[in-house]
Amino acid sequence: YGAKSTLVYMAGSNHKILNNILDGSTQIAFACGIWLRSGNYNSVQGNTVKNIANNGIALMGTSAYNVVNGNILYGNHRLDSGPPSYAEGGQLTVYDETGLSYSNVFSNNNISNGGAFAAGMEIGGYNTIVVGNVVHGNEHSGISSHAYGAAANGTNNIISDNIVYNNGKVGQLRPGIWVWGGASYFVINGNICYDTREAGSKTQSYGIQIDSGSDHYIVTNNLVHNNATGTISDSGG
Secondary structure (H helix, E strand, O other): OOOOOOOEEEEOOOOEEEOOEEEOOOOOOOOOOEEEEOOEOOEEEOOEEEOOOOOOEEEEOOOEOOEEEOOEEEOOOOOOOOOOOOOOOEEEEEOOOOOOOEOOEEEOOEEEOOOOOOEEEEEOOEOOEEEOOEEEOOOOOOEEEOOOOOOOOOEOOEEEOOEEEOOOEOOEOEOOEEEOOOOEEEEEEOOEEEOOOOOOOOOEOEEEEEOOOOEEEEEEOOEEEOOOOEEEEEOOO
């Protein structure tokens, strides 16, 4: 607590960041809570990350075989009053800037109350596993998966057994799970996506939304109900 910029920055591999409380309420500009840069076999577990100006936990550069498990993130991306150049990613995010981020695991995290211009989780890379997370009350979408344009990016990802509810905000309806165009060969399985509010107050548009340009995927065994607009919007191939 007390830093004006990123609270924990690590480059390289084989780090463990465990059981910390990080509060970014004193940050004044672009900054992350935990920022891992171009490394493999890192473990980020059991942390509470709150009030961060930008991303709560971010993997950037070339990142592989990292595990982000059992963290609590809330109130991050708090400086987004409009879409500035840095308003991307999510409270928990992996940016695949090079097309070489793969085989990362994001599991059992509780992510809530994020800002309006970033998802609860934004997932890039390929062979990415997103499992067992609870993502709720974010002003943007719950879990967002991007292709980022790299040839191998956005492929072979699994989004499974997550609970995603009450995302979006008034005047900005957003889906629970949102796959942007260009992703392929992914599986969305066993998720529960819903909005608990009364009709007229719901802000999670669809439980699952897949944009055009996506192809070769399986969506199965999800429980999707009581969303503002509908259950599943499938515009892919």
